[in-house]
Amino acid sequence: MTSAENGFPPLRRSAEAQPYWAGLRTGELLYQRCADCGPVWFPRFACPRCLRTDLSWQRAAGTGRLFSYSIVHHAADPYWKARVPYGVGVAAVDEGYHIFGHVALSRGAEGQVRVAAQIGEPVRIRIVDRDASPRLLFEPR
Amino acid sequence: MIDLGGATAIAGYGDAYATVDHPRNYLELATEALRSLLAATGLPKSAIGAVFTGRTPVADQRPQWNNILSSYFQLTPEYGTEVTTHGAGVNAALAYASLFTATGLVDYALVLVADNSGTNSEHGRWVAATDADPEFEYPYGPSVPSIYAQTASRYMHEFGVSPETLAEVAVQHQEWAVGHPYAAKGGKGPITVDTVLNSRLIADPIRLWNAATFGPYGTAGALLVTSVARSRDLTDTPIIIRGFGGLNTHEYSTDRLSLTSSRYDLGPLPNTTWSGARHAAARAFGLAGLAPEDIDIVECGNNFTHIAMILMEDFGFCEKGKASELVASGRLRPGGDLPWNTNGGWLSFGQPGISCGMDPIIEAVRQLRGEALGIQVENPRIALTHALGGMLACHHVTILSR
Numbered sequence: 001m002t003s004a005e006n007g008f009p010p011l012r013r014s015a016e017a018q019p020y021w022a023g024l025r026t027g028e029l030l031y032q033r034c035a036d037c038g039p040v041w042f043p044r045f046a047c048p049r050c051l052r053t054d055l056s057w058q059r060a061a062g063t064g065r066l067f068s069y070s071i072v073h074h075a076a077d078p079y080w081k082a083r084v085p086y087g088v089g090v091a092a093v094d095e096g097y098h099i100f101g102h103v104a105l106s107r108g109a110e111g112q113v114r115v116a117a118q119i120g121e122p123v124r125i126r127i128v129d130r131d132a133s134p135r136l137l138f139e140p141r
Numbered sequence: 142m143i144d145l146g147g148a149t150a151i152a153g154y155g156d157a158y159a160t161v162d163h164p165r166n167y168l169e170l171a172t173e174a175l176r177s178l179l180a181a182t183g184l185p186k187s188a189i190g191a192v193f194t195g196r197t198p199v200a201d202q203r204p205q206w207n208n209i210l211s212s213y214f215q216l217t218p219e220y221g222t223e224v225t226t227h228g229a230g231v232n233a234a235l236a237y238a239s240l241f242t243a244t245g246l247v248d249y250a251l252v253l254v255a256d257n258s259g260t261n262s263e264h265g266r267w268v269a270a271t272d273a274d275p276e277f278e279y280p281y282g283p284s285v286p287s288i289y290a291q292t293a294s295r296y297m298h299e300f301g302v303s304p305e306t307l308a309e310v311a312v313q314h315q316e317w318a319v320g321h322p323y324a325a326k327g328g329k330g331p332i333t334v335d336t337v338l339n340s341r342l343i344a345d346p347i348r349l350w351n352a353a354t355f356g357p358y359g360t361a362g363a364l365l366v367t368s369v370a371r372s373r374d375l376t377d378t379p380i381i382i383r384g385f386g387g388l389n390t391h392e393y394s395t396d397r398l399s400l401t402s403s404r405y406d407l408g409p410l411p412n413t414t415w416s417g418a419r420h421a422a423a424r425a426f427g428l429a430g431l432a433p434e435d436i437d438i439v440e441c442g443n444n445f446t447h448i449a450m451i452l453m454e455d456f457g458f459c460e461k462g463k464a465s466e467l468v469a470s471g472r473l474r475p476g477g478d479l480p481w482n483t484n485g486g487w488l489s490f491g492q493p494g495i496s497c498g499m500d501p502i503i504e505a506v507r508q509l510r511g512e513a514l515g516i517q518v519e520n521p522r523i524a525l526t527h528a529l530g531g532m533l534a535c536h537h538v539t540i541l542s543r
Contacts, residue, residue, distance in 0.1 A: 011276070011280060012275040012276040012279075013276065014276055017276060037401075038401075040399070041395070041399055042274065042276070042277055042393075042395070042396065042399070048399065049401070049402070067295070067398075068290075068291040068292070068294045068295045068298075068413065069290075069291070069294050070283075070286070070287035070288075070290030070291060070293075070294065070344045070345055070346070070347070071287075071342070071344070071345035072282065072283070072284055072287045072344055073341065073342045073343055073344065073345065074284065074286075074341075074343040074344070075282060075284055076284065077282065079282070080282035080284075083282070085345075086282065088281050088282065088283045088287050089291065089294075090291055090395065090398065097398075097399065098395060098398035098399070098411065099277075099395065100274070100277055100278045100281060100283075100394075100395045101281060102281050113345075119294060119295070119298045120298070133280065135280060135281065
């Protein structure tokens with residue numbers, strides 16, 4: 001793990017995921033595909049279903065649907081404690097896999113914090129903080 | 142293959158507890174649990190041929206924990222290991238102990254677990270850092286409750302489960318906890334659905350009262366496993382290990398969603414609302430020659446109210462998506478015919494660290510022997526025990542009977 005700037009928690013960069021991180025820096029959401037089994041996520045040296053090693057890197061369109069979510073109101077880490085509430089969730093990517101990221105929030109009629117897209121609704125997967133520590137944000141589409 | 146269903150027994154147990162008012166070190170607790178076990182059975186510690194522990198305590202964190210504990214008490218086992226599929230490993234240790242003693246490889250196996258996470262203020266940060274994928278989840282700042290909330294939001298969405306029903310689960314756990322002298326939340330007294338719904342959000346849709354609490358300050362449990370025949374030389378009330386089963390489906394929660402096929406019954410994949418507890422329980426029932434309707438008490442690892450409901454379904458007490466009706470039936474509360482977590486469970490008794498996997502077993506053994514510290518169920522004969530580990534990832538079930 002390497003420490004990032006501004007108190008952001010240490011980041012891991014694994015060897016088999018280098019194309020993914022390189023893709024995010026150029027604004028592309030990349031994922032691996034097994035010719036027999038379909039999408040592979042997380043990045044691997046081999047397809048976890050059949051163990052084929054000749055996986056290809058594909059570009060996802062950056063669209064999907066919100067699969068699940070939570071809004072964090074209590075965080076233990078000082079970096080995140082200063083940022084509550086924030087949304088974390090899973091998007092079902094249109095290309096056929098599930099990915100973890102931040103979920104955009106909005107205010108309801110009575111001022112309560114809620115996720116901007118509800119479960120099952122279409123989201124756009126936006127790449128934020130591209131240069132320093134790129135992350136994914138799921139927004140209503 | 143040796144028929145393991147009912148071949149071995151828990152010939153004796155010891156337990157120990159710490160409270161906020163009387164904090165005690167985890168090794169002090171382990172000492173009391175072991176001494177109490179040996180005193181009750183009259184067995185010399187030199188007879189112990191195998192030692193199984195859970196993973197290293199939150200309060201300590203040294204690896205090789207099984208060997209550290211063995212050395213501390215000058216046990217010199219032929220076999221020893223940490224059994225660690227997270228918290229589920231503690232329940233799985235009974236399977237290891239059964240295998241080693243049923244085969245006659247050793248005569249007596251000890252399962253010994255102690256922890257007191259209360260001494261470790263870094264606990265919250267530590268668990269979040271180890272339970273999220275370090276590269277693809279942790280950078281988003283998920284807390285452990287927010288990872289479990291992914292399943293909560295899905296469960297409510299898929300099966301139309303209401304916040305009121307989830308709150309009722311907490312209410313019923315608290316009814317049991319108020320009767321137990323060491324339950325962490327017991328002193329808070331009975332609660333209502335409104336208590337839960339008005340408690341603060343920690344990881345929407347999970348509120349404070351929907352979640353397990355840390356504590357009690359510390360617990361320890363020691364179990365002596367041997368053949369049924371040998372157990373009768375040590376006690377008049379052996380607790381028979383009737384059957385067991387386990388399943389470990391993933392480590393990080395996103396990885397569970399990449400599981401698109403399985404030889405096991407995990408529901409329509411991919412999903413996060415059907416757990417490995419389905420297979421673990423089915424396997425245990427099969428080995429025991431028993432069915433869900435034979436169970437008198439359940440002592441299981443539900444760390445959130447929605448997890449309790451998922452386990453009710455996955456153990457086979459109702460169909461998938463139908464736990465709301467079981468919760469409303471009143472069968473799970475004191476006086477019901479399916480007592481559920483009679484010490485208050487992880488929700489109200491609390492999670493004192495890795496010994497949270499031991500606490501349900503101790504509670505089951507005490508209930509079956511008629512020695513409950515809290516509310517004694519009337520004459521229970523068969524208990525289902527379970528522990529969960531990781532992010533709804535690891536499950537182990539052991540069925541016990543008098």
